Amino acid sequence: MSDEALLPRRPTLVDVARLAQVAPSTASRALKESPRISEETRLRVRAAARGLGYQPNRVAQSLRAMAAPFVGIVVPDIAITFYSRFVKGAQEVLEAAGYQALVLNTEREAGHEEVALRTLEGHRVRGILLATSRPDAPEPHIPTVYFDSLAPGRGAARVALANAQGMDLLVGHLAAHGHERIGYIGGPPTFTSGAERLAGFRLAAERLGLDARAAYVEIADSTWSADSAGAAMTRLLALAEPPTAVVASGDTLALGAIGACRAAGRRVPDDLALVTFDDPLFGALFDPPLTALRRSDHELGRRAAGLLLASLAGGNGDGPAELRLPVELVVRRSCGCPAA
Amino acid sequence: MSDEALLPRRPTLVDVARLAQVAPSTASRALKESPRISEETRLRVRAAARGLGYQPNRVAQSLRAMAAPFVGIVVPDIAITFYSRFVKGAQEVLEAAGYQALVLNTEREAGHEEVALRTLEGHRVRGILLATSRPDAPEPHIPTVYFDSLAPGRGAARVALANAQGMDLLVGHLAAHGHERIGYIGGPPTFTSGAERLAGFRLAAERLGLDARAAYVEIADSTWSADSAGAAMTRLLALAEPPTAVVASGDTLALGAIGACRAAGRRVPDDLALVTFDDPLFGALFDPPLTALRRSDHELGRRAAGLLLASLAGGNGDGPAELRLPVELVVRRSCGCPAA
DNA sequence: CTGAAAGCGCTTACAG
DNA sequence: CTGAAAGCGCTTACAG
Numbered sequence: 053m054s055d056e057a058l059l060p061r062r063p064t065l066v067d068v069a070r071l072a073q074v075a076p077s078t079a080s081r082a083l084k085e086s087p088r089i090s091e092e093t094r095l096r097v098r099a100a101a102r103g104l105g106y107q108p109n110r111v112a113q114s115l116r117a118m119a120a121p122f123v124g125i126v127v128p129d130i131a132i133t134f135y136s137r138f139v140k141g142a143q144e145v146l147e148a149a150g151y152q153a154l155v156l157n158t159e160r161e162a163g164h165e166e167v168a169l170r171t172l173e174g175h176r177v178r179g180i181l182l183a184t185s186r187p188d189a190p191e192p193h194i195p196t197v198y199f200d201s202l203a204p205g206r207g208a209a210r211v212a213l214a215n216a217q218g219m220d221l222l223v224g225h226l227a228a229h230g231h232e233r234i235g236y237i238g239g240p241p242t243f244t245s246g247a248e249r250l251a252g253f254r255l256a257a258e259r260l261g262l263d264a265r266a267a268y269v270e271i272a273d274s275t276w277s278a279d280s281a282g283a284a285m286t287r288l289l290a291l292a293e294p295p296t297a298v299v300a301s302g303d304t305l306a307l308g309a310i311g312a313c314r315a316a317g318r319r320v321p322d323d324l325a326l327v328t329f330d331d332p333l334f335g336a337l338f339d340p341p342l343t344a345l346r347r348s349d350h351e352l353g354r355r356a357a358g359l360l361l362a363s364l365a366g367g368n369g370d371g372p373a374e375l376r377l378p379v380e381l382v383v384r385r386s387c388g389c390p391a392a
Numbered sequence: 393m394s395d396e397a398l399l400p401r402r403p404t405l406v407d408v409a410r411l412a413q414v415a416p417s418t419a420s421r422a423l424k425e426s427p428r429i430s431e432e433t434r435l436r437v438r439a440a441a442r443g444l445g446y447q448p449n450r451v452a453q454s455l456r457a458m459a460a461p462f463v464g465i466v467v468p469d470i471a472i473t474f475y476s477r478f479v480k481g482a483q484e485v486l487e488a489a490g491y492q493a494l495v496l497n498t499e500r501e502a503g504h505e506e507v508a509l510r511t512l513e514g515h516r517v518r519g520i521l522l523a524t525s526r527p528d529a530p531e532p533h534i535p536t537v538y539f540d541s542l543a544p545g546r547g548a549a550r551v552a553l554a555n556a557q558g559m560d561l562l563v564g565h566l567a568a569h570g571h572e573r574i575g576y577i578g579g580p581p582t583f584t585s586g587a588e589r590l591a592g593f594r595l596a597a598e599r600l601g602l603d604a605r606a607a608y609v610e611i612a613d614s615t616w617s618a619d620s621a622g623a624a625m626t627r628l629l630a631l632a633e634p635p636t637a638v639v640a641s642g643d644t645l646a647l648g649a650i651g652a653c654r655a656a657g658r659r660v661p662d663d664l665a666l667v668t669f670d671d672p673l674f675g676a677l678f679d680p681p682l683t684a685l686r687r688s689d690h691e692l693g694r695r696a697a698g699l700l701l702a703s704l705a706g707g708n709g710d711g712p713a714e715l716r717l718p719v720e721l722v723v724r725r726s727c728g729c730p731a732a
Numbered sequence: 733c734t735g736a737a738a739g740c741g742c743t744t745a746c747a748g
Numbered sequence: 749c750t751g752a753a754a755g756c757g758c759t760t761a762c763a764g
Contacts, residue, residue, distance in 0.1 A: 075736075116760090
């Protein structure tokens, strides 16, 4: 009994070469589309490889190439719908280009992000797609496309949703319903989406000449939790002159806000209109069906990956690209519009 | 101008060794917890490494070790909540053990799965977590834990939700409401969850002495689409003696079924009671709030990863483990129970 | 068209 | 305690 029966070593290129009676270098060439190989040799080597069940060792290939066919994707939390959709979109274009995705979660903690980035650098990934929680940190040593949560001015490219445009759509629709006192419940302006949606809200309110009192702006906690949105909504409802409509800058916030309305005996949209930036899964089936923004997180992922690939290929020559994916309004019932 | 200024080569162990004036082998040892190193050398090497910003090249380490610190996770679709939660749970324990996860999507296509597995083998991952769409295919060459969609009798371990127990809970609750004609809308019995939930439904119906006519069992399409569930529900409603309650074996199915009820002018739960195996995100906020099963997909991921690690460590000595994660009933309104 | 040789960046027996 | 050497599995100039 040889050792090999016990430790089933995977066949290597040397094994293939030996079986095909050629040098390893020849075997290597025969397995690619190298032109400098006789048809006969190519066939012989391929047959040997097939017979042995040979699969090239990508670790060795990577070492040789001084870079691994990996792209890192760093997200706060893969279990959040937005990020899992983004990741899937990015994976599609990455895999089509021969890359595998290494997905790391940061929980939006700077320390975790730093470790994640170091890990990716250690693996010598080719590029990184990063939703950062450290907008002021220096860029990784590896080509990086920032998405969702950006580092201003940094990276090979930056992609995000059209936060300001979306807010304008939402506030505009509420204003068209005749609302003048519109409240806002949003995440903290620490990162891109929180900051841009708040700014977008303020800009839209100004453009439309709405009552812009500070009391109408409520900031939820850093996890955009439904609970903190509920508390925010409760505060708004307790105002002497409460808003007649509210825009929530995320789906969890909208749901928390609706919960608080119910608890307070206010009906949506009859007593208070509500619209939301993020459209939750099955938002059409909620009570009431939610008026929200439609966009493609998946497409955002594809775009980010595409920009990274372009950058790796030496493209993006004319400076970093900053891309905003447009969103569109989906009118359902929570804004006060009648059933379809 | 040296080339190095143009191509910022990452420092290697040789660079560190040179700076610290030791041999590479010594530098290597000094950077680990090797005992056979003088304190002074250790300090000098560490200082050099720090000064250079040295990060060990994991690709080289992997080649040397003949295995990469990766674990593959193969799922039908990372954008499906169940899988993204599972992945996150698995990642937590995998990363704590020093592994990175390589997540691949198969779209439930056998061809994609085969490619994914080959890719993983090429990367010489240490282990695989696999929700298979090829239950009859041979096992990968690498230690594999099957989850969710299992290959009977295969793998180092198998983990899934307690499908039969869950169905029994659901049907039992409906029966307790007095229903005797209970319909079933489920995914095809091609894979584990479809098969076990259907079997569990039948067993529960038998146990409870319910009307078990075949017409009450409807099978949706292979993607468990809401549309196919809607069509199934429409067929059930058109029966001469339709069921008075329905159990949906997935969240999308439940939502499609509810949509069909609405379209047909039947109210849930007044005209028809409905319960669902999967609890959708925000299931409590639907109209009506859904009676469903609670479980932890995240925990399932942790368990699967734990079993894989145990297997890699040579554990699982007493045969493959087969684990079923229990579920519990969450009573809300769609079953006919009054509001809390 | 084919082969011998070097080398990617590590680690680990083997000496000393 | 430290170093020289070999080798993990590939690929690619360099010869022929």
